[in-house]
Structures are given as C-alpha cells and as structure tokens.
Amino acid sequence: MAITQGLLTYEAEGMEGGPYHSRKLHVPGESSGLTIGRGYDMKEKSEDKIRADLLAAGVAPEQAGILGQAAGLSGTEAKAFIDKQGLSDFEITMEAQEVLFKQTYDELSRDVQRICDKADCVAAYGEVDWEGLDDKIKDVLIDLRYRGDYTPASRKLIQALVAANDLDGYKQVLTTRENWPNVPQDRFNRRMAFLES
Incomplete structure (x- = not known):
C-alpha cells in the first residue's frame, strides 16, 4: 500500500527511524494523546474505536485491547501509560x-x-x-x-x-x-x- 492522498500530511506527521520514529508510541505534546503512526491520536477516540481501528490495521487483538485503554489520555498520563503497560518497544508495521x-x-x-x-x-x-x-x-x-x-x-x-x-x-x-x-x-x-x- 502506498500513500496516494495526503502525502503532504503523511510526510509532515512523522518519520521513519531516528528519535522520532513514528511507528512507535509517542506523545507529541502536553495537549496530545497517545499517538501511533502518522498522527493517529487516541485522545479524542473511544476505547471501542481505537480497538476496531487497530484491529483493521492488523494489530494483534491483545495489543489493540490494551491500547484501547489509552482513550482520553493526554500529556503526562499518556506517557505514563506507555511505561505502565510496558509498551516502550511496541511498534506497528509500515502497512498498519x-x-x-x-x-x-x-x-x-x-x-x-x-x-x-x-x-x-x-x-x-x-x-x-x-x-x-x-x-x-x-x-x-x-x-x-x-x-x-x-x-x-x-x-x-x-x-x-x-x-x-x-x-x-x-x-x-x-x-x-x-x-x-x-x-x-x-x-x-x-x-x-x-x-x-
């Protein structure tokens, strides 16, 4: 799958490799929620929507369920969630x-x-x-x-x-x-x- 629409946004929302590797969980700022990929921010999403979206992207059910619990979290709470759940090494595929x-x-x-x-x-x-x-x-x-x-x-x-x-x-x-x-x-x-x- 290649990005055919929104390439401007896709390229601006993350990078491959380096300290800001976008396929890992991150919290871009204090007002941001737990984010994965190119701007998939969980702050404004429901637990069910997060789980369904991640499953549709090919994330394993157990991991999708855990990540669904990040619904509504932002800033330091979202950062703490990564550590609390042992997700600092979690990474999605390029396709996901x-x-x-x-x-x-x-x-x-x-x-x-x-x-x-x-x-x-x-x-x-x-x-x-x-x-x-x-x-x-x-x-x-x-x-x-x-x-x-x-x-x-x-x-x-x-x-x-x-x-x-x-x-x-x-x-x-x-x-x-x-x-x-x-x-x-x-x-x-x-x-x-x-x-x-």
Whole structure:
C-alpha cells in the first residue's frame, strides 16, 4: 500500500527511524494523546474505536485491547501509560501505519467537507464545490484540519478563497507567515513548498 492522498500530511506527521520514529508510541505534546503512526491520536477516540481501528490495521487483538485503554489520555498520563503497560518497544508495521493514516485522513477529509457545507459557512463565504476543488487547495485544507489549524479564525482568512477555488489567493494567505503564528516553522515551510511546487 502506498500513500496516494495526503502525502503532504503523511510526510509532515512523522518519520521513519531516528528519535522520532513514528511507528512507535509517542506523545507529541502536553495537549496530545497517545499517538501511533502518522498522527493517529487516541485522545479524542473511544476505547471501542481505537480497538476496531487497530484491529483493521492488523494489530494483534491483545495489543489493540490494551491500547484501547489509552482513550482520553493526554500529556503526562499518556506517557505514563506507555511505561505502565510496558509498551516502550511496541511498534506497528509500515502497512498498519499507512492503514491508520488513510483512515484518519479520510475521516478528516469528510469533516472538512461537512464544515464547508454548513449553512453558516456557506452563507458567510460561499459554497464549495468539493469535487471540483483544486487538489492543492484540498490537500492543504485537510492538512490544516489534521493539525488543528482549520478553525473559525482561519476560515475568515481562507474560506472565501476556497469557495472561489482561487489557488493564487489561497497560496498568498497560506504563505504569509504572520497569518499562522501558531504553526510550527517546519509545517509552515512544507505547506509553502507544496503550494509553490
């Protein structure tokens, strides 16, 4: 299986090998939950959903059941869970990582579509033709949602441009650093390079 959609996000959400090897359990920050793969964060998921997702990705039932118990944990609690459960060496396969990413990416893509279709959003910014939307706009829009940057405040900057399918205007807003003070420099640079490629 190869990643065909969301490559910008996939590459930004982790790495293979090194101290930040994404196929191992990690907690990216104090507000993050227990995370595995390229951004599969368990904080906002139910125990049943975690277990089902991990089983679908090929994780053994016993391990999926244990990891389901991390539902709702974040920060130091999530880090302590890794130690308490003896999971510091736990690692998923590359295929499992890709399955989890695709599932999460598809869920967030549908969520972005839902937000774009909300009556208040359409009334304020215009209707979005999701199927006809420029792929670069779409990919970065989903990446914004993936990282938590697609908010009511950011929609004030970009949503009318999304509705107009205006890649040049969208690119200008996304590549202006002052518009994105809370976005890590690496993620900002990746988005800029993607839009300018």
